[in-house]
Amino acid sequence: MSEDNRAPVTVLGLGSMGRALAEAFLRAGHPTTVWNRSAAKAAPLVARGASHAPDVRVAVAASPLVVACLTTYDATLEALAPAAADLPGRDLVTVNSGTPAGARRMAAWATGHGARFLDGAVKNVPAAVGRPDTLLYYSGDRAVFDDHEATLRALGGDTVHLGEEADLAALYEMAVGGTLLPALLGFFQGAAMVTARGLEASTLVPYTVKWLEMIGSVLPDLAEEIDTGDYTEPASSIGIFHAAVAEERLLGREAGVDASWQEPMYDLLERAVAEGRAEHSVSALVELLRRRPRAA
Structure with a gap:
């Protein structure tokens, strides 16, 4: 894929991880639209070439691929609710914390509103996003992964699809993540x-x-x-x-x-x-x- 036809992408949520995802897409040459409840967080990304959407509906409508990086599935559902009518024909990828049950609920909501759905997890710190050895895994609609794999690899070179079940990424995220706090303690x-x-x-x-x-x-x-x-x-x-x-x-x-x-x-x-x-x-x-x- 040449720089002239890099796929456009929208990033919702500009905390430390969301900002890192948007920066990685920008570095890879993808036209990137960003949205955050606090608009001030978008300013550094706009300075690097991102487009700032004034509201979530505009953000969702801007790109065929929407990557939501909010805190939890409930927070993602709340943020996307005003844009539910804009989801048909879009591909939604969530990258947030939560349980497998939350992922299943998110998948049902997204597909029920006409979007294809993929759930994901970044297995590293924000500073590592975009590196060749950074691991991200996804689960859900395999066609979504196949269609956007080249774009998603901008976030990390070790990119894996775990399976069609929408909750597998959340399951592995919690199963693997359980080692972190005991090791740190x-x-x-x-x-x-x-x-x-x-x-x-x-x-x-x-x-x-x-x-x-x-x-x-x-x-x-x-x-x-x-x-x-x-x-x-x-x-x-x-x-x-x-x-x-x-x-x-x-x-x-x-x-x-x-x-x-x-x-x-x-x-x-x-x-x-x-x-x-x-x-x-x-x-x-x-x-x-x-x-x-x-x-x-």
Whole structure:
């Protein structure tokens, strides 16, 4: 596709991520229309060549492809409601937070108003949008993905369609995203410990990165154990993790840090051992996680 016939696109919502999406489309040469409830946020993009729509109806009408980057599905529905009559013949891509149920509700609303629908997730920070290795995945109408794949690749080179079910991107977004806060809290706890000794948190970074790379290297084997349901040949057993709990609690007290956020994990290990799973792979914890939480 030459720069003279780059497909036009509209971006709704100009928070940090929405702004990054619009900037990526502009860098790739796509005529880009932007809209935000607070019009002032559009000014820097207009200076770079974007067109500012005064209202959401004008924004939707401006392009065959509309990318909505608001906070939640409910916020997207609220923003698009005035433009419902302008949706027929448009392709709507949502990139926001929310549950699979929210994605299904969004898809039903969009298709019910004559639009084709695709849901998406950006698996990186706004500063990484547009890079060749930035991952975005989508789910929903495959024809929409195929028709706009070249345009969507302006947002990241690692662009994947997960399947026709509209809620798959939201499902994977939440399933993968569940690793983020625990990993960060682990780093923050380590930072609290070393800084209490007068050391800098930055000294942890190279070793933490190597540790995370190790974790990444064992995920395929752990996933295979989960998929087969065979936990009997562990590289790391539940018992090994359980045996370390007392020392980890002692270390928290010794270092003077609040490690109470780990207690639910320790409780999970305790329950697994009580069930006779001490010799099973740590991946067997998924069997406990598949159950409903116990009543308080």
